[in-house]
Amino acid sequence: MKPVLLFLVSTAWTLTGAQYYYQGLMDYLENRLLAIEDRMQFWHEQSHRYHTELKDFKKLTTEAMDALSKEHSLLFKDLEGASVRVDRVEREMDYVESQTSPRAxxxxxxxxxxxxxxxxxxxxxxxxxxxxxxxxxxxxxxxxxxxxxxxxxxxxxxxxxxxxxxxxxxxxxxxxxxxxxxxxxxxxxxxxxxxxxxxxxxxxxxxxxxxxxxxxxxxxxxxxxxxxxxxxxxxxxxxxxxxxxxxxxxxxxxxxxxxxxxxxxxxxxxxxxxxxxxxxxxxxxxxxxxxxxxxxxxxxxxxxxxxxxxxxxxxxxxxxxxxxxxxxxxxxxxxxxxxxxxxxxxxxxxxxxxxxxxxxxxxxxxxxxxxxxxxxxxxxxxxxxxxxxxxxxxxxxxxxxx
Known part of the structure; x- marks a missing residue:
């Protein structure tokens, strides 16, 4: 009987140790998953913030480009007008020069x-x-x-x-x-x-x-x-x-x-x-x-x-x-x-x-x-x-x- 009793006690001790080991492993894995979930949540929050900032920056850039385009159009019109005036002045100068000869x-x-x-x-x-x-x-x-x-x-x-x-x-x-x-x-x-x-x-x-x-x-x-x-x-x-x-x-x-x-x-x-x-x-x-x-x-x-x-x-x-x-x-x-x-x-x-x-x-x-x-x-x-x-x-x- 004594050997049987010893065997039973040893088996019970082994099963209890294995239970504690697996329970610890499960707790560790659960903690790691919770940490990964926390990091994923943080990444989602950061990504949402970056996406919002990018949209705001794109909006500001679009507004600035529209303003620059309007200014460019106005400047181009001014330059065209100046070019027309310069050409007119040059034609007038050419006409005056053609009518006025060098005096000797x-x-x-x-x-x-x-x-x-x-x-x-x-x-x-x-x-x-x-x-x-x-x-x-x-x-x-x-x-x-x-x-x-x-x-x-x-x-x-x-x-x-x-x-x-x-x-x-x-x-x-x-x-x-x-x-x-x-x-x-x-x-x-x-x-x-x-x-x-x-x-x-x-x-x-x-x-x-x-x-x-x-x-x-x-x-x-x-x-x-x-x-x-x-x-x-x-x-x-x-x-x-x-x-x-x-x-x-x-x-x-x-x-x-x-x-x-x-x-x-x-x-x-x-x-x-x-x-x-x-x-x-x-x-x-x-x-x-x-x-x-x-x-x-x-x-x-x-x-x-x-x-x-x-x-x-x-x-x-x-x-x-x-x-x-x-x-x-x-x-x-x-x-x-x-x-x-x-x-x-x-x-x-x-x-x-x-x-x-x-x-x-x-x-x-x-x-x-x-x-x-x-x-x-x-x-x-x-x-x-x-x-x-x-x-x-x-x-x-x-x-x-x-």
């Missing part, structure tokens, strides 16, 4: 008349009159035209880089395109019409130069290309290239500093070659400390310098220049490109002074001119403006004495 003047003894006859004051004696007449004749060249306005503008197309140069040989119909501010290739078209109808420069005749041109100051004159070449940091050379034979016929070293820019708004152009009825000209800056643009008359056959002038036209804010009948017209702009204007003139014959000539504005276009090339046969300017090729037809007047 000579020295104290002489003035200019538009009737076409040379004359002097009646109060002078015959000897003084003849002396003044001879003095005037010695100063006035055969070319007696001055620019009075821009008659029309034609935007031909857009080809190539934002900066470049294109021009037409005055003695032929051929057009030459310089894509960019440096390179050893230029492109020739048979006419302006061929260039206008082309898809690019692929249909043109490519001309390889023996050296790279520098800047947008090249010029074509009487079948020859004249361009600026820089072999190092100090040498600036003018190259005369025969477009017919493809040979260099002459090279001239020019005494200018390579870092002295002729136009402050076109830093790629060290010197600018220009052609007109009088021949070949070179616009340059003698040194970086020189504030004004200088002008040199060149022999187109030998590249010799015949005469040099200080134009008294500042280089600061200048973007381009061109020469018409021995008169330099310097075009100015701003660092943030706006409307180009001729603000300074210089006449090698002292027949025009810049102070007495009115401002001449170019119609507002895309940016600033990288180059302006005058064709004396057509009386047109070939401009390159932010990759657009533009033709400006000019109105001319005569320099005549009163």
């Amino acid at each position: 003047c000579a020295n104290k003894a002489d003035k200019v008349v538009e009737q076409g006859a040379w004359g002097l004051e009646e109060s002078r004696g015959e000897e003084e009159e003849e002396k003044d007449w001879e003095e005037v004749q010695s100063k006035v060249s055969d070319c007696v035209e001055i620019l009075s306005g821009i008659r029309s503008v034609k935007i031909l197309k857009r080809v190539g880089s934002p900066k470049g140069m294109w021009t037409r040989d005055p003695r032929s119909s051929k057009v030459y395109v310089f894509n960019g501010t440096s390179g050893d290739s230029i492109y020739q078209f048979n006419s302006v019409r061929d260039f206008s109808s082309s898809l690019g420069v692929s249909s043109s005749r490519e001309i390889r130069l023996p050296s790279e041109f520098s800047g947008t100051g090249s010029s074509v004159y009487n079948g020859y290309l004249y361009y600026i070449q820089q072999e190092d940091e100090t040498d600036v050379q003018v190259v005369r290239f025969d477009l017919m034979t493809g040979m260099v016929t002459d090279i001239a070293m020019f005494p200018v500093e390579s870092h002295a820019l002729v136009y402050s708004l076109n830093p790629e152009t060290v010197a600018d070659l220009a052609a007109d009825n009088e021949g070949l000209w070179l616009l340059y800056a003698a040194s970086d400390n020189e504030p004004n643009i200088h002008l040199a008359k060149m022999d187109p056959d030998t590249l010799d310098i015949e005469q040099i002038w200080d134009t008294r036209c500042p280089r600061e804010n200048a973007e381009a220049a061109f020469v018409v009948c021995g008169t330099v017209y310097v075009v100015y702009n701003t660092r943030l490109a706006s409307r180009s204007r001729v603000q300074c003139l210089f006449d090698v014959n002292d027949m025009i002074v810049s102070e007495e000539a009115p401002l001449l504005y170019f119609p507002r276009r895309y940016g600033a001119h990288a180059s302006l090339k005058y064709n004396p046969e057509e009386k047109q300017l070939y401009g390159w403006d932010d990759g657009y090729q533009i033709i400006y037809r000019l109105t001319m007047k005569r320099k005549l004495l009163v």
Whole structure:
């Protein structure tokens, strides 16, 4: 009996211990579930709060966007109105400028008349009159035209880089395109019409130069290309290239500093070659400390310098220049490109002074001119403006004495 009793007691003890163990496990699991439920409830509360805040933020954002949209619409309407007013003012300015031509003047003894006859004051004696007449004749060249306005503008197309140069040989119909501010290739078209109808420069005749041109100051004159070449940091050379034979016929070293820019708004152009009825000209800056643009008359056959002038036209804010009948017209702009204007003139014959000539504005276009090339046969300017090729037809007047 005793072993049986011991067995029963042991079994009862074991069952009681197992009951306590499982009861503890169930209590632990119940506590963990309660904790998870508490956390889930907290998460639901936080999620509801975040959702409410997000809805409030979305509402505020929508209201702010609606207000900004209304303000944007009002501002856009104001800008449209301002643009209309600016265009109206520009048209009125263009009309006034077309009706008002630059006034020309000579020295104290002489003035200019538009009737076409040379004359002097009646109060002078015959000897003084003849002396003044001879003095005037010695100063006035055969070319007696001055620019009075821009008659029309034609935007031909857009080809190539934002900066470049294109021009037409005055003695032929051929057009030459310089894509960019440096390179050893230029492109020739048979006419302006061929260039206008082309898809690019692929249909043109490519001309390889023996050296790279520098800047947008090249010029074509009487079948020859004249361009600026820089072999190092100090040498600036003018190259005369025969477009017919493809040979260099002459090279001239020019005494200018390579870092002295002729136009402050076109830093790629060290010197600018220009052609007109009088021949070949070179616009340059003698040194970086020189504030004004200088002008040199060149022999187109030998590249010799015949005469040099200080134009008294500042280089600061200048973007381009061109020469018409021995008169330099310097075009100015701003660092943030706006409307180009001729603000300074210089006449090698002292027949025009810049102070007495009115401002001449170019119609507002895309940016600033990288180059302006005058064709004396057509009386047109070939401009390159932010990759657009533009033709400006000019109105001319005569320099005549009163």
